Amino acid sequence: MSKKNRVNVIGAGVVGLSTGLVLQKNGYKVKIIAEHWPGDLSINYTSPCAGAYFSSNFLFDERCKKFQDISYKTLWELSYINDTGVIRIPNFDFYAKDPHIDSETLLKDIYYKFQVLPKHELPKNVEYGVSFTTDVPKYLRWLLNQFTSAGGVTQKAHLNHLNDAFEPDVNFVINCTGINARTFCGVEDDKVFPTRGQIVIVWAPHIKFAKSLHEEEGAYTYIIPRKSGEVILGGTMDVNNYDGTPDSKTAESILNRCIKLCPELSGVKILRHVVGLRPSRKDGIRLETEIRQNSVGKDVMVCHNYGHHAYGYITSWGSAIEALDLIESSVSNQKEARL
Structure with missing residues (x-):
């Protein structure tokens, strides 16, 4: 692919960094333009706050299932590289009520060592459970380093409008603005909404699952x-809640629920909320293209x-690979049109 095809990616969360690296x-x-970068903390910069692990949440959308499959296999390979921050751990997902889903058909081909747990191995008041080996990626800095090492350019900036990324020699703009897509001028997608999550981070290096x-x-x-010895305890799913202040009662509830699920957490040191x-x-995810015009x-x-x-x-x-495919198709169509 010719280097003349310039791309600006807006946003440096896990989706923006992955997309920029693939391109x-x-x-x-590629240049990634973002106000917040790995190491920054902001209520509008979600990726550093994420639990960031694979669970058995069933993604029924076929496109999402495909994305999940590709990402799992990629991260599994990255887990063999020491500095990525990706690790493999045993994972146990329990359901208080049997979801009555053929999870083996849905997930067995994706997750390593996937199995539905027999009833006698389930905790009290749990009707269904699965186990598998999973990845816990905390690797935003690694993604950024890979991107810049491959020749990618970064720009720390606050853009007021999508059009601000339409530099004269840019052929493609990738909009990875996450939660900000709701208010970002030129996008203003009213289908986007926040789902607030609160977590408690504790020191518990003895927890290996x-x-x-x-x-x-x-x-x-x-x-x-986490590989560092920190453990993420969660969580909450508060729809349309923008409050960035941790709630003490919620934190207490999270701790109590996690200790009940895993008694080995009793007495651990709380690091932060x-x-x-x-x-x-x-x-669901908006992954599509449109043609706009720049100032000239x-x-x-x-x-x-x-999304x-x-x-x-x-x-x-x-x-990220789907975004690449969409751009490649556009380039091919443009070449055919010139012939």
Whole structure:
């Protein structure tokens, strides 16, 4: 692919960084423009706050299932590289009520060592459970380093409008603005809404497995260890809640639920409380293209890639490759039109 095809990616969350890296490694000249970068903390910068692990949440959308498959296989390979921050751990997902889903058909071909747990191995008051070996990616800095090492360019800036990314020599703009797509001028997608998540981060290096419990009325408890010895305890799913301040009663509830699920957490040291806004979207992920014009009347292809809800890490690589395919198709069509 010719280097003359310049791409600006807006947003440096896990989706933006993954998309930028895939494009840069496939011959495009990419610049990522973002106000927030790995190491920054902001209620509008979701990726650093994410639990960031694969669970057995059933993604019925066939496109999302494809993205999940691609991302899992990619991250599995990355887990063999020491500096990525991706690790493999045993994972146990429990359901208070049997979801009556053929999970083996849905997930067996995706997850390593996937199995439905027999009834006698389930905790009290749990009707269904699965186990598999999963990845816990905390690797935004690694993605950024890979991107810049491959020749990618970064720009720390606050854009007021989508058109601000339409530089004269840019052929493509990838919109990975996440939760900000709701208010970002030129996009203003009213289907985007926040799903607030609160977590408690504790020091528990003895925890070497992930556990989660799906209860009735949407309650969701999870325990996710990091390679560093920190453990993420969650969580909440508060729709249309923008409050970035941790709530003490919620934190207490999270701790109690996690200790009940995993007694080995009793007495652990609390390190900090974190709140993030999942970039949810009615109708799911928006991954599509449109043609707009820059200030001198040149056509610019805009590829939207946002609305990943709680599945940004799970779908990041798959959606990045889909964005690449959409751009490649556009380039091929343009060549055919000139012939």
